[in-house]
Amino acid sequence: MNQPIPHPSLLKRQLPETFVSALAARFGDRFHTTEAMRLHHGRDESAFDPMLPDAVVFAHSTGEVAEIVALCSEHDVPVIPYGTGSSLEGHLLAIRGGLSVDVSEMNRVIAVNAEDLTATVQAGVTRKQLNVEIKDTGLFFPIDPGADASLGGMAATRASGTNAVRYGTMRENVVSLTVVTADGKVVRTARRARKSSAGYDLTRIFVGSEGTLGIITEVTVKLYPQPEAISAAVCNFATVDDAVRCVIQTIQMGVPVARVEFLDAAFVKAVNVHSKLALHESPLLLFEFHGSEASVKEQAELVQEIAKDHDGREFTWATHPEDRSKLWTARHNAYFAGLQVKPGTRAITTDVCVPISRLAESIATTVADCERSPHIPSLILGHVGDGNYHVMLLVDPAHPDEFAEAEGINHRLVSRAIRMDGTCTGEHGVGLHKMPFLVEEHGEDALDLMRALKRAFDPKNIMNPGKIVALERG
Amino acid sequence: MNQPIPHPSLLKRQLPETFVSALAARFGDRFHTTEAMRLHHGRDESAFDPMLPDAVVFAHSTGEVAEIVALCSEHDVPVIPYGTGSSLEGHLLAIRGGLSVDVSEMNRVIAVNAEDLTATVQAGVTRKQLNVEIKDTGLFFPIDPGADASLGGMAATRASGTNAVRYGTMRENVVSLTVVTADGKVVRTARRARKSSAGYDLTRIFVGSEGTLGIITEVTVKLYPQPEAISAAVCNFATVDDAVRCVIQTIQMGVPVARVEFLDAAFVKAVNVHSKLALHESPLLLFEFHGSEASVKEQAELVQEIAKDHDGREFTWATHPEDRSKLWTARHNAYFAGLQVKPGTRAITTDVCVPISRLAESIATTVADCERSPHIPSLILGHVGDGNYHVMLLVDPAHPDEFAEAEGINHRLVSRAIRMDGTCTGEHGVGLHKMPFLVEEHGEDALDLMRALKRAFDPKNIMNPGKIVALERG
Numbered sequence: 001m002n003q004p005i006p007h008p009s010l011l012k013r014q015l016p017e018t019f020v021s022a023l024a025a026r027f028g029d030r031f032h033t034t035e036a037m038r039l040h041h042g043r044d045e046s047a048f049d050p051m052l053p054d055a056v057v058f059a060h061s062t063g064e065v066a067e068i069v070a071l072c073s074e075h076d077v078p079v080i081p082y083g084t085g086s087s088l089e090g091h092l093l094a095i096r097g098g099l100s101v102d103v104s105e106m107n108r109v110i111a112v113n114a115e116d117l118t119a120t121v122q123a124g125v126t127r128k129q130l131n132v133e134i135k136d137t138g139l140f141f142p143i144d145p146g147a148d149a150s151l152g153g154m155a156a157t158r159a160s161g162t163n164a165v166r167y168g169t170m171r172e173n174v175v176s177l178t179v180v181t182a183d184g185k186v187v188r189t190a191r192r193a194r195k196s197s198a199g200y201d202l203t204r205i206f207v208g209s210e211g212t213l214g215i216i217t218e219v220t221v222k223l224y225p226q227p228e229a230i231s232a233a234v235c236n237f238a239t240v241d242d243a244v245r246c247v248i249q250t251i252q253m254g255v256p257v258a259r260v261e262f263l264d265a266a267f268v269k270a271v272n273v274h275s276k277l278a279l280h281e282s283p284l285l286l287f288e289f290h291g292s293e294a295s296v297k298e299q300a301e302l303v304q305e306i307a308k309d310h311d312g313r314e315f316t317w318a319t320h321p322e323d324r325s326k327l328w329t330a331r332h333n334a335y336f337a338g339l340q341v342k343p344g345t346r347a348i349t350t351d352v353c354v355p356i357s358r359l360a361e362s363i364a365t366t367v368a369d370c371e372r373s374p375h376i377p378s379l380i381l382g383h384v385g386d387g388n389y390h391v392m393l394l395v396d397p398a399h400p401d402e403f404a405e406a407e408g409i410n411h412r413l414v415s416r417a418i419r420m421d422g423t424c425t426g427e428h429g430v431g432l433h434k435m436p437f438l439v440e441e442h443g444e445d446a447l448d449l450m451r452a453l454k455r456a457f458d459p460k461n462i463m464n465p466g467k468i469v470a471l472e473r474g
Numbered sequence: 475m476n477q478p479i480p481h482p483s484l485l486k487r488q489l490p491e492t493f494v495s496a497l498a499a500r501f502g503d504r505f506h507t508t509e510a511m512r513l514h515h516g517r518d519e520s521a522f523d524p525m526l527p528d529a530v531v532f533a534h535s536t537g538e539v540a541e542i543v544a545l546c547s548e549h550d551v552p553v554i555p556y557g558t559g560s561s562l563e564g565h566l567l568a569i570r571g572g573l574s575v576d577v578s579e580m581n582r583v584i585a586v587n588a589e590d591l592t593a594t595v596q597a598g599v600t601r602k603q604l605n606v607e608i609k610d611t612g613l614f615f616p617i618d619p620g621a622d623a624s625l626g627g628m629a630a631t632r633a634s635g636t637n638a639v640r641y642g643t644m645r646e647n648v649v650s651l652t653v654v655t656a657d658g659k660v661v662r663t664a665r666r667a668r669k670s671s672a673g674y675d676l677t678r679i680f681v682g683s684e685g686t687l688g689i690i691t692e693v694t695v696k697l698y699p700q701p702e703a704i705s706a707a708v709c710n711f712a713t714v715d716d717a718v719r720c721v722i723q724t725i726q727m728g729v730p731v732a733r734v735e736f737l738d739a740a741f742v743k744a745v746n747v748h749s750k751l752a753l754h755e756s757p758l759l760l761f762e763f764h765g766s767e768a769s770v771k772e773q774a775e776l777v778q779e780i781a782k783d784h785d786g787r788e789f790t791w792a793t794h795p796e797d798r799s800k801l802w803t804a805r806h807n808a809y810f811a812g813l814q815v816k817p818g819t820r821a822i823t824t825d826v827c828v829p830i831s832r833l834a835e836s837i838a839t840t841v842a843d844c845e846r847s848p849h850i851p852s853l854i855l856g857h858v859g860d861g862n863y864h865v866m867l868l869v870d871p872a873h874p875d876e877f878a879e880a881e882g883i884n885h886r887l888v889s890r891a892i893r894m895d896g897t898c899t900g901e902h903g904v905g906l907h908k909m910p911f912l913v914e915e916h917g918e919d920a921l922d923l924m925r926a927l928k929r930a931f932d933p934k935n936i937m938n939p940g941k942i943v944a945l946e947r948g
Contacts, residue, residue: 115722115831116861158671169669171678172646187920193827194860195643196897197632197682198915199904199942200924204645204678208671225728248589254699256730295769353667357589386668387590423670430673441672446661449931450674456930457923468673 013097015054019075023057023099026067030058041080041100044087045147046433047346047395047403053080053094058102062178062186062217068101069215070184072462080464081211083124083150087157088349089431091210095466101215103152109133110218118175118192120220123152130221139223142167142258145427146332152216157429158208162331165251165385166258166290167224169427174207178218182458192220205453210429211464213457227258227290231300232324233315235287235307236280240264240367243283244360246303246310247384251356253306255299257385259288261331264367264380267338267392274337275330280313285384286331288324331381338379338392345377345394348406351434352417353388353426362420366391366413373405388426415440430468444473489528489573493549497531497573500541504532515554515574518561519621520907521820521869521877527554527568532576536652536660536691542575543689544658546936554938555685557598557624561631562823563905565684569940575689577626583607584692592649592666594694597626604695613697616641616732619901620806626690631903632682636805639725639859640732640764641698643901648681652692656932666694679927684903685938687931701732701764705774706798707789709761709781710754714738714841717757718834720777720784721858725830727780729773731859733762735805738841738854741812741866748811749804754787759858760805762798805855812853812866819851819868822880825908826891827862827900836894840865840887847879862900889914904942918947 023031032038033055042052059065072079078098085092094100106122109130113119114137121130128148130141145154145161153159155177160169167173176190179202189202206213237243240262247260263271263284272279287303289296304315318324330337339347354362363380370378370391382389393409395402414424414437424437438447450469454461461471497505506512507529516526533539546553552572559566568574580596583604587593588611595604600622604615619628619635627633629651634643641647650664653676663676680687711717714736721734737745737758746753761777763770778789792798804811813821828836837854844852844865856863867883869876888898888911898911912921924943928935935945 113829113831115726116829117726118829158669158675160669164669168646171669171675172642181919181923185919185922187917187923189920191892191897191915192829192895193862193897193900194830195632195634195638195645195827195862195900197825197899197901197903198897198908199682199912199921200687200927201632201645201675201678201682202916202920202923204675205923205927208673208675213674225726227728252589252591252699254701292772294772298766298768351671353669355587355590355592355666356668357587388667388669418665421666423665423667423672425671426667426669427671429671434672438673441665442676443661445655445659446663446676447673448659449655449661449676449679452930453674453679453927456926 013054015077016075019071019077020055022071023055027057032056041082041092041102042094044085044090044092046088046090046431047348048090048093048432051093051095053100054097056100056102058105060105062180065101065180065215065217066184066186068099069180069182072099073183073460076460076462078462078465081152081156081215083153084126084148086147086149087153087431088428089433091157091429091431091467093432095432103217104150106217112137114139116192117223118220119223120218121151123217123219124150126150127154134223138226140226141221141223143170143173146335151219151221155207155216155219156210158427160383160427162259162261162383164383165260166256170207171204173222174203174219175222176220177203177206177216179206179214179216181214182460182463208429210431210467212454212467213463229293229296230288230290230324231296232286232288232318232327233300234279234327235285235315236313237283237285238311240283240363241360242310242312243285244363244384246285246307246312248356249306250303251385253302255302256291257287257299257303258290259286260385261286262382262384262389263334267334267379267381270337270341270379271330271334274333274340277330286327334381335392338394341377341379342394345396348393348395348403348410350391350410350413351388351425351428352413352422353386354417354420354422356387358420358422359384359387362417362422363389365416369409369412373409376402376406386426387422432467435468435470438469439474489551490549493545493551494529496545497529501531506530515556515566515576516568518559518564518566520562520564520905521822522564522567522906525567525569527574528571530574530576532579534579536654539575539654539689539691540658540660542573543654543656546573547657547934550934550936552936552939555626555630555689557627558600558622560621560623561627561905562902563907565631565903565905565941567906569906577691578624580691586611588613590666591697592694593697594692595625597691597693598624600624601628608697612700614700615695615697617644617647620809625693625695629681629690629693630684632901634857634901636733636735636857638857639734640730645678645681647696648677648693649696650694651677651680651690653680653688653690655688656934656937682903684905684941686928686941687937703767703770704762704764704798705770706760706762706792706801707774708753708801709759709789710787711757711759712785714757714837715834716784716786717759718837718858720759720781720786722830723780724777725859727776729776730765731761731773731777732764733760734859735760736856736858736863737808741808741853741855744811744815744853745804745808748807748814751804760801808855809866813868815851815853816868819870822867822869822877822884824865824884824887825862825899825902826887826896827860828891828894828896830861832894832896833858833861836891836896837863839890843883843886847883850876850880860900861896906941909942909944912943913948
């Protein structure tokens, strides 16, 4: 696709000899310079072509990461943290080469404090791993971005997903971080108290900083009691607008839905094919309710009434765990289901989030825009309780102009979202792909504050350089 | 009391002549240099002696604040925002003189977006005013720090209060801010979307920054549907430990209590006298439940069972709005009730917050420490669902050594809390009073990050200088 960067490179740049020999001596066979390893660490789930780091090192502890970053600082080598590689906007592409620090082997659950409803993990622990390890405590970690991402990566991108409408995003659910700063020092951003007014919010500064201010090595997150009862249901609607109005009223009445996901007819069709389901192929809401038996029943009845007011069809229930699991697995595989609508294509995925009052309008204008490019299949799904939705645009690598056309749709979508007081990214982050939109969203004066922060925390510009915000006004 | 600052001053310093004449010409009778006005703006609810600004100006708009700050920047004059003056840690004392910018007349509710559950207000709007103005929408703003503080001030101190256990603090409830930066520019920190991953979290950087990074002029906050049903109840316990264990189990079972406040026997007695109540004078929990009729009933039954398991006495219910209001008014007047335990004294109020698993131990060791100073009455109340509690220590201005003795109790309390992975301030903020504890809590390397942020956002050190963190290592 069209690269916003002038010099992508598959070639190996020259790393300082002393730097390479120091790392090789210290980390032995955990230090790599093979092309295969560099390629694996030079791409993510975005549509960007790979951009390779010059070397890769697997760290096993905060102390090791601190050593590595100190060495990078000494030699002015860019450093990019790597978790599971599931980022979607080119976050970890090595646009200036440098060293990829892979934390996937830092995968130890350090402490579970069940009474306090917190867990502290190394950055490479994935959300599914954490939930398996804490199962017996009666607690769970709800944030669910679809991919089985690492908690370090989820914190770094301020991730969320299907449960955010009830449980919030990583912004609300990170209690504290251990971070290696750009000069190789180890800092803990906060204590484990549930609230604090003790100075600047270092935790929230690093949540969403995408490796550009420091490397997250440990994460303390909030846990929640496993709900006594869970039920899930699907409900179809005649129009997108009806479905969205149903969600707005549900939220406004304070019904504490745990999940409310929207799929358009095209996505329902794709999911039916991929997951062998027989869902009605019209705009659909997929609900999940958490609570006591009585509360779940009450929530469900209330939402059914609201749905009826908006011409919703009958609710189809999935009360058995296996049916529920099938439904949510299908939802989580929607990305792959979508890709198969036109095999051989690559997906450009949008991620706007608007005030929910503007959601129906935002989707409607986007559908109309997509219809002007009928050769580019488009599918929509969304975490509509938050006003956040994704359009998946399937572009054919054999027709490079389709990339530009799809980016045009995305750009117009983002501009409309920003005019509606929304954001260019609800949960994926900026990476490389969203950088051009930040001026439109925040204005240059706000970006100057972000630049000042970046310069203050990373004066040598070695931490994942060239991401989020350009250091000079454009 | 013992001032941590070398040169408190009641004397008027010399402001640059051109600065004074420019402000006088621009703001006319909204610009003040009288001692009475300066005194009013040079103190808060802390036990510190006043430290006066050299002048006071009443701003009416973001544009005016920007003009004022630009002028302060040009003339290197310190600038301190002032809302209602209800801060508790010396936040707004003019330790280096300068200009107090009073935003209390910026008291307009700018927009209520009921469908999106948000309201945008000028910084001087108080929480009670907002709730009156939005009453007809069926929504409310829950954050309740006791005082009828301004929303700008609440954002600046990361305030919370009795409802935080259910609804979170200002950290979670501020959607976006309009801020005047140290060079007099106007920045909006975020759009109105419920979530965003679009760059560094400027909103959370300014929430809790106590006027040291910029002046908050507008605040967009989350609103919540007024609950269908509310009930309140009090329950007495034989010991502090029983009460706290009851709270831990309630939280751990996921009961969504809206409020759970603890008062020790001394505080119950003070409240009985002050508010003419007849509460049983032993450790007490004051609960509030929000939800549907059925859900409130279910929550209350569950908590009653839990209380019974911890030897709680019978619940006393306050279901009628007027009874409930009487109870909560009594709770909110607890500070004044406490002061009357020994008339003529001043209160030093502590504010630690610990992981809830350590709360009983934290309170018990503190009680034991207080008992060694029987001539200093001590009373304890707390937002125990969050692990946050306040000890009110009544010191006699006629015996200056009592200040030092009370500060000793506070210091030991804070040190123990930090060793329990807690914080020196759960909700009051740092101001002047908590500055000495930040090294203990965060370590010098984390404070260096805070210093770097302060220098980056306020290179001339004119924004409420000398608060939160000293610019050099001590």
